[in-house]
Amino acid sequence: MIHETFVALDPKSAYAQAVSKYGHNLSIISAKQLAYDDGIVRCEVIIGIPRNIHLEKNSEIAETTLPKSEELVLLEELNLLKVQLKEMKTDLEEDTVQKEDEEESIVKVKKLFIRTGIDANWLNKIFLSLKDTDIVKDDALLVSYILEELDEIIQVKEESLSQKKIVMLVGSTGVGKTTTIAKLAARYAYLLEKPYKVVLFNLDSYKIGAIEQLELYADIMQIEHHTIFSVEEFNTKLQELKSYDVILVDTAGMSPYDTKKFIRTVEFMNIDSSIKIEVNLVLPATVKYEDMEDIYTNFSFLNLHSLIVSKFDETKHFGTLLNFMLKYHLPMSYFSVGQEVPDDLMVADKEYLLEQFIGDVHEE
Ligand SMILES: Nc1nc2c(ncn2[C@@H]2O[C@H](COP(=O)(O)OP(=O)(O)OP(=O)(O)O)[C@@H](O)[C@H]2O)c(=O)[nH]1
Numbered sequence: 001m002i003h004e005t006f007v008a009l010d011p012k013s014a015y016a017q018a019v020s021k022y023g024h025n026l027s028i029i030s031a032k033q034l035a036y037d038d039g040i041v042r043c044e045v046i047i048g049i050p051r052n053i054h055l056e057k058n059s060e061i062a063e064t065t066l067p068k069s070e071e072l073v074l075l076e077e078l079n080l081l082k083v084q085l086k087e088m089k090t091d092l093e094e095d096t097v098q099k100e101d102e103e104e105s106i107v108k109v110k111k112l113f114i115r116t117g118i119d120a121n122w123l124n125k126i127f128l129s130l131k132d133t134d135i136v137k138d139d140a141l142l143v144s145y146i147l148e149e150l151d152e153i154i155q156v157k158e159e160s161l162s163q164k165k166i167v168m169l170v171g172s173t174g175v176g177k178t179t180t181i182a183k184l185a186a187r188y189a190y191l192l193e194k195p196y197k198v199v200l201f202n203l204d205s206y207k208i209g210a211i212e213q214l215e216l217y218a219d220i221m222q223i224e225h226h227t228i229f230s231v232e233e234f235n236t237k238l239q240e241l242k243s244y245d246v247i248l249v250d251t252a253g254m255s256p257y258d259t260k261k262f263i264r265t266v267e268f269m270n271i272d273s274s275i276k277i278e279v280n281l282v283l284p285a286t287v288k289y290e291d292m293e294d295i296y297t298n299f300s301f302l303n304l305h306s307l308i309v310s311k312f313d314e315t316k317h318f319g320t321l322l323n324f325m326l327k328y329h330l331p332m333s334y335f336s337v338g339q340e341v342p343d344d345l346m347v348a349d350k351e352y353l354l355e356q357f358i359g360d361v362h363e364e
């Protein structure tokens, strides 16, 4: 692993620079804010890059900085044109499939699925791949095929408590982090085949009442809990509570644009702990399509391990949620299906999600 520092006005932009240079297979080593001599506060993020990728990219950069001959410039332009032509061809082909072989079943099935908010481009690609097959002639077959494709792409992270771990919940404000963490605490401590030793940490000292909210749940369930105010305290407590099986960490709700809170969370994540930290993004099933991308880009900065879908009971429309999974491939771990602690929690289940979705597809 090679370390390289990226500097920007916020951690997200610094991370974006690293991604555009080296791709997605990166680790965040640390992040800090510094006031520069020009009076501007900048964020320095140290990124870990796999050695081979670092070497490959830097030799590419060295090559591209050499003066180019006219011939080379022409060749590059030609290649660019080729790519553009190919894209135009694909678009044309997709259009043709839509217009010409819009057999009745395609038109019908497409209409059903588009109504749910599922990505039309993704659907068109499926229809294109099925061109000239019998599947496109039959509504039921076509619907099953699309569901199978969804089933293949959606990933589930199995529940595993075989190793000690720190489970941290992050997400936008009010999505259900604290409620879900209380449900998880009860599940791990009392509801599985074997009781696990669970402790709750609260990093949220921003919100009025946040400490009391988690304390109340913890007291009722008789689960040890601590409010943590600094990284040092986090480290000390982790050492003291080494014998616990699961350390559940609640964090403050963060708007995806709240740089300060992101940096603070990264500091907690970067402690030198021998115990694995799993960061779970809590995302409501009611997520708006327009917000989806910002949420993912900003929270993915925290090296997400899995997705907890909250407020599953508050909607019957799962198209946007499925788009999120199709696009970002983040495996889901739990569904929060109501306000009741500890009952309203389910281990994530693809079949259940797809059943709910198909209900939405067929709703008149
Ligand atoms: N219907 C429904 N309500 C939920 C669910 N999960 C949480 N809630 C409710 O959503 C509200 C906010 O829940 P919290 O757990 O406080 O959310 P949070 O993410 O911790 O909020 P902040 O700490 O302020 O960011 C509460 O009224 C919860 O009872 C769920 O799965 N379904």
Ligand SMILES: [Mg+2]
Pocket (backbone or CB within 6 Å): 177, 178, 179, 204, 210, 250, 251, 252, 253
């Ligand atoms: Mg909370």
